[in-house]
Amino acid sequence: MDLLHQFEQAEAAADDGADRPLEEIPGRDELQQKLEELHPADVAYILESLPLEERLTVWQLVGTERDGEVLLEVSDAVRETLLADMDNQEIIAAATNLDADELADLAPDLPRDVVRELMDTLDAQQRERLKSALSFDDDQVGALMDFDMVTIRDDVTLEVVSRYLRRFETLPDHTDKLFVVDLQGVLKGVLSIKKLLVTPDDQLVADVMATDPVIFYPGDDAGEAVQAFERYNLVSAPVVDSKGKLQGRLTIEQMLDYIREENETDALNAAGLVEEEDIFASVWKSVRNRWAWLAINLCTALVASRVIGLFEHSIEQLVALAALMPIVAGVGGNSGNQTITLIVRGIATGQVQMAHGERLLRKEAGVALINGLVWGAVLGVIAWFLYFNIPLSIVLMSAMVLNMMLAAFMGVVIPLLRMRMGGDPALGSSVLITAITDSGGFFIFLGLATLFLL
Amino acid sequence: MDLLHQFEQAEAAADDGADRPLEEIPGRDELQQKLEELHPADVAYILESLPLEERLTVWQLVGTERDGEVLLEVSDAVRETLLADMDNQEIIAAATNLDADELADLAPDLPRDVVRELMDTLDAQQRERLKSALSFDDDQVGALMDFDMVTIRDDVTLEVVSRYLRRFETLPDHTDKLFVVDLQGVLKGVLSIKKLLVTPDDQLVADVMATDPVIFYPGDDAGEAVQAFERYNLVSAPVVDSKGKLQGRLTIEQMLDYIREENETDALNAAGLVEEEDIFASVWKSVRNRWAWLAINLCTALVASRVIGLFEHSIEQLVALAALMPIVAGVGGNSGNQTITLIVRGIATGQVQMAHGERLLRKEAGVALINGLVWGAVLGVIAWFLYFNIPLSIVLMSAMVLNMMLAAFMGVVIPLLRMRMGGDPALGSSVLITAITDSGGFFIFLGLATLFLL
Numbered sequence: 001m002d003l004l005h006q007f008e009q010a011e012a013a014a015d016d017g018a019d020r021p022l023e024e025i026p027g028r029d030e031l032q033q034k035l036e037e038l039h040p041a042d043v044a045y046i047l048e049s050l051p052l053e054e055r056l057t058v059w060q061l062v063g064t065e066r067d068g069e070v071l072l073e074v075s076d077a078v079r080e081t082l083l084a085d086m087d088n089q090e091i092i093a094a095a096t097n098l099d100a101d102e103l104a105d106l107a108p109d110l111p112r113d114v115v116r117e118l119m120d121t122l123d124a125q126q127r128e129r130l131k132s133a134l135s136f137d138d139d140q141v142g143a144l145m146d147f148d149m150v151t152i153r154d155d156v157t158l159e160v161v162s163r164y165l166r167r168f169e170t171l172p173d174h175t176d177k178l179f180v181v182d183l184q185g186v187l188k189g190v191l192s193i194k195k196l197l198v199t200p201d202d203q204l205v206a207d208v209m210a211t212d213p214v215i216f217y218p219g220d221d222a223g224e225a226v227q228a229f230e231r232y233n234l235v236s237a238p239v240v241d242s243k244g245k246l247q248g249r250l251t252i253e254q255m256l257d258y259i260r261e262e263n264e265t266d267a268l269n270a271a272g273l274v275e276e277e278d279i280f281a282s283v284w285k286s287v288r289n290r291w292a293w294l295a296i297n298l299c300t301a302l303v304a305s306r307v308i309g310l311f312e313h314s315i316e317q318l319v320a321l322a323a324l325m326p327i328v329a330g331v332g333g334n335s336g337n338q339t340i341t342l343i344v345r346g347i348a349t350g351q352v353q354m355a356h357g358e359r360l361l362r363k364e365a366g367v368a369l370i371n372g373l374v375w376g377a378v379l380g381v382i383a384w385f386l387y388f389n390i391p392l393s394i395v396l397m398s399a400m401v402l403n404m405m406l407a408a409f410m411g412v413v414i415p416l417l418r419m420r421m422g423g424d425p426a427l428g429s430s431v432l433i434t435a436i437t438d439s440g441g442f443f444i445f446l447g448l449a450t451l452f453l454l
Numbered sequence: 455m456d457l458l459h460q461f462e463q464a465e466a467a468a469d470d471g472a473d474r475p476l477e478e479i480p481g482r483d484e485l486q487q488k489l490e491e492l493h494p495a496d497v498a499y500i501l502e503s504l505p506l507e508e509r510l511t512v513w514q515l516v517g518t519e520r521d522g523e524v525l526l527e528v529s530d531a532v533r534e535t536l537l538a539d540m541d542n543q544e545i546i547a548a549a550t551n552l553d554a555d556e557l558a559d560l561a562p563d564l565p566r567d568v569v570r571e572l573m574d575t576l577d578a579q580q581r582e583r584l585k586s587a588l589s590f591d592d593d594q595v596g597a598l599m600d601f602d603m604v605t606i607r608d609d610v611t612l613e614v615v616s617r618y619l620r621r622f623e624t625l626p627d628h629t630d631k632l633f634v635v636d637l638q639g640v641l642k643g644v645l646s647i648k649k650l651l652v653t654p655d656d657q658l659v660a661d662v663m664a665t666d667p668v669i670f671y672p673g674d675d676a677g678e679a680v681q682a683f684e685r686y687n688l689v690s691a692p693v694v695d696s697k698g699k700l701q702g703r704l705t706i707e708q709m710l711d712y713i714r715e716e717n718e719t720d721a722l723n724a725a726g727l728v729e730e731e732d733i734f735a736s737v738w739k740s741v742r743n744r745w746a747w748l749a750i751n752l753c754t755a756l757v758a759s760r761v762i763g764l765f766e767h768s769i770e771q772l773v774a775l776a777a778l779m780p781i782v783a784g785v786g787g788n789s790g791n792q793t794i795t796l797i798v799r800g801i802a803t804g805q806v807q808m809a810h811g812e813r814l815l816r817k818e819a820g821v822a823l824i825n826g827l828v829w830g831a832v833l834g835v836i837a838w839f840l841y842f843n844i845p846l847s848i849v850l851m852s853a854m855v856l857n858m859m860l861a862a863f864m865g866v867v868i869p870l871l872r873m874r875m876g877g878d879p880a881l882g883s884s885v886l887i888t889a890i891t892d893s894g895g896f897f898i899f900l901g902l903a904t905l906f907l908l
Contacts, residue, residue: 041685049805051813162651171648173687176630193647194625197616230714231495233627233707235689252706253687256713260684263717270724271795271884272788279800280813283820290792290825294785298829301784302836308777309840315769315776322769322776323762326783326892330755331748334726338744341725346733351503359505359734366737371744375752382756386763430725438780 032061040066044073047082051280056085067094072102077278079109088114092121100126101146101248104133129248132218141225142218144258145239145248148172151179152205154188159201161191174251176235180209186244189213215240218247222258223348229255270430272297293431300435304329307439311446314454320387321449324396327379329441332403335371336433339364339411344425347415354416361412368408372401391453399445406444407437486515494520498527501536505734510539521548526556531732533563542568546575554580555600555702558587583702586672595679596672598712599693599702602626605633606659608642613655615645628705630689634663640698643667669694670704676712677802683709724884726751747885754889758783761893765900768908774841775903778850781833783895786857789825790887793818793865798879801869808870815866822862826855845907853899860898861891 035043035058043062047055047070059082062070067086071079071094083091091114095103100122107115107130119127129147136142150171152161161178165171177190189209199208214232216225216239228234229252236251264276272293277286308315308325315321343360346352352360376397384393411433415425489497489512497516501509501524513536516524521540525533525548537545545568549557554576561569561584573581583601590596604625606615615632619625631644643663653662668686670679670693682688683706690705718730726747731740762769762779769776797814800806806814830851838847865887869879 039686045685045804048803051810165651166654168652170652174630174689175648176628176689193651194629197619197647198622198624200620230710231499232493235628235630235706252689252710256684256706256710259710259713259717263713266721267724267795267799270721271791273792273795277796279796279805279810280817283817283824286817286821287824290789290821291828293792294788294825294829297785297788298781298833301781302833304784305777305781308780309774312773312777316773319766319770319776320763322773322779323759323766325776326762326780326896327752327755327759329780330758330892331751334748334751335744337725338727338747341721341727342731342733345721349502350499351733353503356505356733363734363737363740367740367744370737370741371748374745375748379752379756438784442780 028061031058035061036063036066040069041073043070044078047074048078048278052081052282055081055280059085064090064093065097068096068098068102068106071106072098075276075278076109077276077281079106081278083109088117092117096121099147100129101133103130104143107134132247136218139222139258140218141216141220141222141239141250142247144222144225144254145216145218145250146172146254147248148175149179149238149246149249150175151181151185151246152191153182154180154204154206154209156205157201158196158199158203158205158208161196161205162201174236174253177213179238179246179249180205181246185246187215187238187240187246190238213238216250217242223262225250226255226258227349266426269293269427272431296428296431300431300438303435304438304442307442308446311442311450314446314450317454318392318449320383320389320392321446324383324392325442325445328396328399328403328445329438331375331400332407332437332441333434335368335404336407336411336437337430339368339408340415340429340433343412343415344429347419347425352416354420357412357416361409364408364412365405368404369401372404373397376400392449395448395452396445399441399448402444402448403437403441406440407433410436482515485512489515490517490520494523495527497524498532501528502532502732506535506736509535509734513539518544518547519551522550522552522556522560525560526552529730529732530563531730531735533560535732537563542571546571550575553601554583555587557584558597561588586701590672593676593712594672595670595674595676595693595704596701598676598679598708599670599672599704600626600708601702602629603633603692603700603703604629605635605700606645607636608634608658608660608663610659611655612650612653612657612659612662615650615659616655628690628707631667633692633700633703634659635700639700641669641692641694641700644692667692671696672701677716679704680709680712681803720880723747723881726885750882750885754885754892757889758892758896761896762900765896765904768900768904771908772846772903774837774843774846775900778837778846779896779899782850782853782857782899783892785829785854786861786891786895787888789822789858790861790865790891791884793822793862794869794883794887797866797869798883801873801879806870808874811866811870815863818862818866819859822858823855826858827851830854846903849902849906850899853895853902856898856902857891857895860894861887864890 043066047058050058055078067090071082074082086094088111091110095106095118098106103118119130122130133143150165152164175193177192178196179187180189180191181187189211190213191205191209195208214228214234214237216237218239218241229237229250234252236249238246239248239250241247268274268276272290274289274292277289343352379400380393380397383396384390414432415429418425497520501512504512509532521544525536528536540548542565545564549560549572552560557572573584576584587597604619606618629647631646632650633641634643634645635641643665644667645659645663649662668682668688668691670691672693672695683691683704688706690703692700693702693704695701722728722730726744728743728746731743797806833854834847834851837850838844868886869883872879
């Protein structure tokens with residue numbers, strides 16, 4: 001139960017750190033001792049939970065030989081603050097304990113001259129791997145794979161395999177299968193550990209191995225790899241080049257990290273943030289992280305404002321319009337977000353295709369019509385109690401219906417068009433649909449009012 | 455490469471189905487044949503990608519003995535449509551091939567009398583397990599664990615263990631460790647398969663096993679289990695009761711499902727949807743799924759509208775206020791969503807505690823002040839070009855600053871208060887903060903204008 005206990009210790013330590021200055025806690029040496037006993041992931045967690053000054057104090061207590069592992073575990077934002085506190089020699093010392101695939105994760109955050117220096121310390125194979133990993137995008141299999149593979153030949157018996165494995169000190173994490181390759185390193189199949197354990201050991205690898213495993217190429221999209229891992233319950237899978245030569249492997253661990261980061265990105269973009277933010281970041285850093293979406297929002301708000309500006313004369317004559325117009329815009333925005341979210345998710349899972357466009361349009365239009373009529377009627381009645389103006393209530397209800405239909409139409413068409421044009425339908429979809437339903441809602445409501453009420 | 459190929463076939467089949475009527479495709483028998491070759495997850499994917507009529511046609515082609523597996527794989531919304539098409543006998547026939555933990559996943563969607571009948575077909579142990587699984591919440595470990603464990607004793611050699619394993623036809627998926635129990639079933643440790651493979655086989659299990667594995671209790675929170683799986687790179691872990699007796703195990707597969715569902719729920723709630731929606735659901739079903747959040751939105755919009763109503767007299771005198779007020783509300787909403795999202799996420803990961811409140815307030819207030827001054831000034835200049843009214847520009851800028859400060863304050867305080875009161879800080883956080891910044895923004899801007907401009 002040691003690890004679970006450590007987990008709790010880590011949380012307790014994080015609590016402590018936040019409540020009182022570091023020196024008062026268990027004493028420096030005792031703390032250093034405690035940190036050494038913790039899993040690197042727990043040390044990372046403590047560092048993330050501490051404000052900057054205390055974070056750096058604790059960071060100095062972490063032994064150099066563990067610095068690399070901890071740097072891999074902390075979030076990007078916190079990693080930056082830790083690296084900023086280290087000189088080049090310290091960084092190089094920390095990085096020498098890492099594998100090529102781990103270095104590749106770290107490299108983008110390191111100073112250029114440090115990366116060059118690190119390259120020189122690697123042997124030829126490691127250098128090749130690092131270069132290869134750096135040549136892929138973050139969302140390609142090539143950037144996620146590691147090189148901790150156990151390979152075997154197919155012309156030996158399982159007994160030989162077992163004896164071979166016994167010569168290892170330990171097997172790589174997530175080794176649920178061995179990769180069977182020929183002399184040229186071409187993948188011929190995989191031997192699952194489960195199979196190895198239940199099969200009589202006088203059999204040949206060639207007779208027992210699976211010859212049709214799920215494989216990936218370094219250029220494959222990581223999102224699709226994640227789907228395959230989920231669908232086929234994989235723990236690890238081989239990555240091969242176009243000639244079938246084994247290049248590395250993907251593990252569920254990297255898939256989990258990828259899912260976590262994707263969800264993070266989606267949630268942050270939806271909230272108008274560019275990237276993950278260290279919760280204790282400086283005010284200036286936070287301002288930089290937030291200004292882009294605020295600027296976009298300001299532009300769309302300005303457009304909506306100008307639409308209202310077109311009808312200032314109408315508002316002067318019937319000021320109730322000013323009070324009612326945000327309702328039309330707001331409810332339309334909510335409704336449009338519902339539609340676009342479903343369509344974007346359907347596209348992401350592959351369940352929505354261009355061919356479905358018309359059917360989806362009909363359905364969403366139907367939903368919008370019903371919702372618009374129901375809520376428009378509710379609102380019309382409320383408006384009547386407020387202003388005793390039946391034509392105004394009718395205009396309000398009509399504007400609700402029309403704006404929700406607009407929202408439904410745009411909610412289906414925009415993501416489909418962006419998919420056809422090869423873009424990412426998710427990015428900024430909420431901002432886009434809200435901009436349309438705001439300006440559209442104001443235009444429809446004030447326009448109808450101008451036509452029929454004045 | 456077979457599975458990857460199947461994957462593509464599945465997508466192709468789904469494409470086909472959408473483009474032309476089912477009868478024209480490969481012919482019924484051929485399609486049935488194809489379906490039989492597919493992984494249940496791929497069949498589920500095809501079913502999800504088809505409109506209702508075609509979906510049911512394909513569903514009838516799936517063999518009864520595979521119905522259960524496919525039902526487990528499809529999304530909740532699609533499962534409902536499939537079950538609606540089956541009579542009780544068919545459901546029971548499909549369910550008899552499932553384990554207790556799988557039945558538990560299905561049971562909430564089944565008619566009550568079917569569940570009762572299914573209970574009767576189970577043996578005592580399976581029935582106990584099903585009842586136990588059903589007694590836990592969806593987000594508790596007890597509802598997620600399965601019972602596919604391989605247990606061994608600690609007083610035997612590794613050679614005996616290897617011989618024991620060879621008597622299995624196959625080992626359960628995700629078996630990366632064996633559970634070591636005593637005669638009473640109390641967990642004494644775990645033997646990782648990796649360890650088993652690299653250790654000389656004359657050693658005793660007791661000398662080789664890990665005595666401090668990460669363990670879980672059935673009442674544990676699933677979210678925390680997910681964090682532990684990620685932190686310690688687990689593939690499987692034992693679940694024990696309060697006396698240490700082995701009850702079941704968690705695997706990375708269930709953790710992945712849980713992560714997926716949690717993210718789904720968050721994304722849907724953020725977009726104003728109650729639950730996942732079958733993309734081809736009927737209009738009426740969709741209306742039901744969406745009305746709750748629309749109603750909430752309507753209420754908050756009404757409040758904002760009444761705030762504007764208070765100032766109708768001011769708007770009549772200076773109609774530019776009507777055009778400018780949505781900008782103050784909108785940018786404040788964006789800014790407030792940025793803050794509350796970061797705080798909610800920080801609380802979810804445990805990095806934000808009550809003790810941090812004051813520090814976070816200071817930081818967020820600083821960010822809001824800078825952003826408010828910068829964007830307020832930009833906006834003030836633009837407003838001047840539109841209305842040539844310097845006092846109006848100053849009021850606009852002041853309102854921007856104040857509303858963004860309000861957003862920052864509420865964005866920190868609301869989630870912390872909800873955490874202290876034991877609620878879920880994430881639920882509806884965006885709706886709540888937007889309601890505040892809308893009404894607050896209108897009140898601040900129109901109030902200042904009434905005081906200083908009229």
